[in-house]
Amino acid sequence: MKHTLKLAALALALQFPTAHAHDVWLEPSSTVLSKAAYITVAGAVGNDKFHYNHAALRGVAENFSATAPDGTSVAPENLMNGKLRTVFDLNLTQTGTYRLAVVNSGVMANWKEGEQTKRFRGNAETFAKEVPIEAPELSVNESASRLETFVTVGKPTPIKPTGLGLELVPITHPNDLFAGEAASFRFDIDGKPAAGIEVKVVRGGSRYRNQLEEITLTTDADGKFVVTWPQAGMYWLDADAKDDKTTVKQAKERRLGYVATFEVLPQ
Amino acid sequence: MRRLLPLVLGSLLAAPALAAELKLDIEVPRLTVAEYHRPYVAVWIERPDNSVAANLAVWYEGKKRDAEGTKWLKDMRQWWRRSGRELEVPIDGVTSATRAPGVHSLSFAEGKNPLGKLPAGEYRLQVEAAREAGGRELLSIPFQWPPQKADTLKAQGQHELGALSLELKP
Numbered sequence: 001m002k003h004t005l006k007l008a009a010l011a012l013a014l015q016f017p018t019a020h021a022h023d024v025w026l027e028p029s030s031t032v033l034s035k036a037a038y039i040t041v042a043g044a045v046g047n048d049k050f051h052y053n054h055a056a057l058r059g060v061a062e063n064f065s066a067t068a069p070d071g072t073s074v075a076p077e078n079l080m081n082g083k084l085r086t087v088f089d090l091n092l093t094q095t096g097t098y099r100l101a102v103v104n105s106g107v108m109a110n111w112k113e114g115e116q117t118k119r120f121r122g123n124a125e126t127f128a129k130e131v132p133i134e135a136p137e138l139s140v141n142e143s144a145s146r147l148e149t150f151v152t153v154g155k156p157t158p159i160k161p162t163g164l165g166l167e168l169v170p171i172t173h174p175n176d177l178f179a180g181e182a183a184s185f186r187f188d189i190d191g192k193p194a195a196g197i198e199v200k201v202v203r204g205g206s207r208y209r210n211q212l213e214e215i216t217l218t219t220d221a222d223g224k225f226v227v228t229w230p231q232a233g234m235y236w237l238d239a240d241a242k243d244d245k246t247t248v249k250q251a252k253e254r255r256l257g258y259v260a261t262f263e264v265l266p267q
Numbered sequence: 268m269r270r271l272l273p274l275v276l277g278s279l280l281a282a283p284a285l286a287a288e289l290k291l292d293i294e295v296p297r298l299t300v301a302e303y304h305r306p307y308v309a310v311w312i313e314r315p316d317n318s319v320a321a322n323l324a325v326w327y328e329g330k331k332r333d334a335e336g337t338k339w340l341k342d343m344r345q346w347w348r349r350s351g352r353e354l355e356v357p358i359d360g361v362t363s364a365t366r367a368p369g370v371h372s373l374s375f376a377e378g379k380n381p382l383g384k385l386p387a388g389e390y391r392l393q394v395e396a397a398r399e400a401g402g403r404e405l406l407s408i409p410f411q412w413p414p415q416k417a418d419t420l421k422a423q424g425q426h427e428l429g430a431l432s433l434e435l436k437p
Contacts, residue, residue: 034341034352035334155352176348265344267405 022046022054024259025236026100026149031175031263033153036093041076041100043147044085049236050204052084057147060086063104069096069157096157097175101148105165107248108143111135124248133250140250145257150174163191166241166256171224177264179232186223187239189256193223197239201227204234232266286377287413288436291323293394294429297368304399305365306427307339309346310373312382313391319350320390321382323375325362342397345405349393370430377413385412392420396427408433 022045029040043057043064060081066074076088092098107127109120112135120131131138144165152175161169172183187194201215217225229235241256295306310324325346328336337356341347356362360380375382390412397403404427408420414435422431 032341032347034339034347035337037338152352178348267345 023049023236023238024057024147025049026057026102026147026261027234028100028149028151028261028263031149031151032265033092033151036095036153039090039092039151040087041090041149042085042087043102048206049202050234051207054084056082056084057086057102059104060088060102064088064100064102066090067099067101068092069094069098071160074098090151092151092153095154097150097152097159097173099148099150099159101146103144103146105144106142107140107251109138109140109250111138127248131250138250140248140252142246142248142251142254143257144254145259147259149261161188161191163188165190166194166197166239166258167191168237168239168258168260169223174260174262177229177262179229179264179266182226182228184224184226187219187225187241187258188223189241189243190245193219194241195219195221195223197223197241199225199227200238202236202238203231204236229264232264235262235264236260237262286379288374288376289382290372290374290434290436291392292370292372292430292432292434294370294424294431295366295368295396296424296427296429298401300401302400304401305367306396306398306401307343307365308394308396308428309343309351311346311350311393312385313349313393315389315391317349320385322350322354322358322361323381324373325351325356325358326365327356327362328365329357329362330364339397339399342403343395344397344403345393346395387413392433394422394428394431396424398427402426404428406431410435413437 024045025043027042027050043060044052044055045057046054060076061079064076068074074090076090079088080086106121107124109127109131111118120127122130146165146167150159156173156175159170161167167188169186169188171185177183187197197219199217199219201217203213206212215227217227219225237260239258242253244253246254291310293308308326311322312320314320327340340351343351378384390410392408392410393405395405404424406422406424406428408422408431410420410433414437416437418435420433424431
């Protein structure tokens with residue numbers, strides 16, 4: 001009995017990527033610029049947003065992209081994977097809004113081979129090759145997540161939705177946020193408004209206060225929600241969802257994650 | 268008679284000979300700090316819905332190499348979001364160099380750049396200052412346009428701006 005419980009716990013732990021145990025973030029050095037410039041961006045994993053006390057963000061070299069206002073990509077420069085944070089520079093040469101995103105998707109599976117539990121993490125292609133679909137106790141899940149932030153040089157430009165996975169669609173421009181003002185956004189799943197999504201918003205600097213002061217909101221019937229920023233600061237926003245729109249037949253569930261960083265300026 | 272009065276008044280206001288004027292005294296305070304840089308200052312007129320009716324003045328470091336001085340324009344945060352980010356500096360008749368501590372007088376005539384023609388209504392004069400290695404301050408003076416009578420409206424800054432006086436001449 002104890003044994004089965006342990007296995008169940010292990011299976012559960014495997015289903016949830018480690019990123020769920022702690023939160024992830026990207027932190028840009030500037031979000032509003034009046035002329036073309038370099039910025040530095042940090043990424044990390046941890047509980048205390050924008051305090052680098054747990055682990056660096058992995059997978060930046062593979063999964064990060066910065067989309068310039070004209071739709072082209074900007075490559076990160078001077079990428080450094082530290083123990084506690086990942087850092088890189090971005091040369092922002094165009095006028096308009098840049099979208100900085102780490103996009104992950106994958107298939108996770110575990111099954112039994114005799115007494116042994118086997119695990120798999122990869123994409124749909126490698127899944128088909130490496131996972132024996134007849135294996136006993138095969139459990140398969142898919143995940144798709146987006147971690148992002150926005151930076152504007154000069155006049156903000158519209159952000160084109162990708163139509164993929166769980167995604168925030170700005171109604172208020174994410175580089176036009178001010179303390180005391182309300183900002184509206186919408187959550188989409190695969191390009192369609194997602195109602196009833198729970199959204200968590202936490203201001204950075206929690207080390208210097210006693211309460212987390214987390215704001216919890218839910219998207220309405222049109223997928224929309226409104227945040228009134230209580231004060232200036234760097235804010236972390238998180239939402240999760242799941243559905244059964246999997247690409248791999250054996251997968252039961254698709255887990256969708258979204259995290260963004262927004263800078264709110266004082267009036 | 269009742270009907271006639273607004274008509275007469277209206278035609279009087281439309282007469283170009285009676286172009287209204289707006290005079291402004293902005294005090295840049297003298298600060299005793301180890302590292303002093305002259306503030307960037309933006310002066311503009313806003314409608315009640317926060318939209319910009321006219322940009323009157325922007326003082327910034329325009330002479331630096333590679334337009335390095337434009338890097339800090341965004342620090343005049345409200346001006347930047349309301350119109351600064353939409354503009355290309357320098358702007359003839361609007362932008363000029365930063366100014367030393369003291370009182371600086373500016374005057375603007377209706378129908379002439381950069382004030383232009385303001386439709387009758389409620390407005391706010393906005394003056395925002397941001398200083399390198401210093402702070403930021405925004406002062407606001409609400410007024411009616413065109414002015415019915417000569418009037419002087421005042422505001423007092425606490426940090427980056429000193430006394431602000433807006434003289435309205437019908």
